[in-house]
Amino acid sequence: MTDPAGRRYQVKGELAAFRGVLFPARTAAGLWPYVELLPEPGAAAPEGVEPRRAADGSVAGYPVAPEQLEAWYAVHWTFHWRGEPFECTGATDTTIAGTYLGTDQEFAKAHLKRRVIGYRGEFPRAEVTDPTEHREDLLGPRTALARRLAEAGHFRPAVQATYRGRTYPAAAEPDATGRIGLTGADLAHSDLPVDPQDPTRHLAAPAQLDAWYRTHWTFHWQGGPFQAVGTSEGRIKGVYTGADWGFVDGLQLTQEPAPDGARPHYTVEVALDEVTDLEQHRTDLLPPLTD
Template sequence: MNADGRFDRYEGEVAVFRGVRFAARSAASRWPCVELLPEPGSSAPEGVAPRYAADGSVAGYPLAPDRLDAWYAVHRTFRWRGELFECTGATDATIAGHYLGDDQGFADEHLKRRVIGYRGEFPRGEVTDPTERREDLLGPRAELLRRLAEANDFRPEACAVHRGGTYPADARADASGRIALTGAGLASSGLPADPRAPDGNRYLATPEQLEAWYRTHWTFRWEGGPFEAVGTVEGRIKGVYTGADWGFVDSLQLTRETAPHGTPSRYTVEVDLDTVTDLERHRTDLLTTRQ
């Protein structure tokens, strides 16, 4: 907000890079980047490669969030005749906004009906109590990245422990009953190399050569329905529905996918982490299940 109490030209999402403010947004298909959007005719952000649109024009400048000084959303409100509005636009002479009140008579008399709610545009001189609130986006993005890294993006995975070291492993033994482990540190372990892995980073161990072999996976509930997590997409957790309620699948429009390995189709969702409940990690001992 300007010193005279007027809203400045920055609205929506704003990012600060090397002390310069830019309009911004989450970068499409560039998770977890933030895309800087310089105003027409202004200089491009120094040292940031552009992202080009299909027509060859510059769509924006994606940047990793840890390179930003700040990233926040600007929320603006004002009052007209005592009623509260959310600002949606401003000119030198007027301010427009969505009505946040609940006085139906006031809305019918003074405002224009929209598909959802009411809107009005008013002379600046009649507007009072202009207020601006900044919602931090950078901190929550950093916290989300930390959570995803700690949980390995909620992907199911199998691990094996050999001579005190833990390595990624196959969840199933091969035809000879041996388990494939992956890791450069296994080169001096004495385990035979997996002939199916030309890069030489996979090695084969019998169950008797392992201290542990286990699978981990995550489950959660969304809208009351049970899901098994299969990873994340653009920072959102993806889950496969494990219930048997067709009404749930149909009413919430779950996505039908062809499951891997020729198994029947499955239904999935991609949702924000803060919308799920009962998020729980499970561990299955694979050595015990072979006995």
């Protein structure tokens, strides 16, 4: 299919530019934040990209990290026919079809086909004027969101400790000797001993730490309180902490087994711009200093 300007690209959908070549594209399901390139049948595959296989072995697409793309955007076209506006829904070598965007009911009834909602027409290309491409940038928002989620640790609960001015993932409880396990590649060059139970960790006494603390995030969605437990496909996931069964049932929250197995809890996955009162909380774990 060609677009209204005669180029061989879809008239509505998503396109991504990779190494100077435009491909139809979509979000790579299950591989967020990757974008999946979808070469047209017979077109060359994107150079240097491993394909993702479907269950039957066929190529489902070519996942690419956002930072490898020059552009990724949603596109649609509009045009005019006899001075009236349309959104393009299809194109052939000789005709262009579109949904009527105007408000002239007499014009629509006289020249167009009635649809369930609105009117549609198909016209000779020679009669179409003002074909215009409209783009919505998808790459910038995806890159910004990925950066924000990374900076926030994907809103997961975490325990961290600061040792000599640097912050490391840390154990939530001291070991049997009262020391706290820290994880970090550069700790191999420190004076901290290796944890005999876990060689990837090093042990620090509380007095050696500048800080040791637990963090978690909370937010509200649809007026209900949640504690964040991470992200999924770029959406924040939270466990409902309220006590209103009507809220749980009415908004059809997802029931999941609680980590402690005591009773189920209820979760939701929503876009960041749908939540309010997103706030980080910190609980200090270092014992108070004594004289």
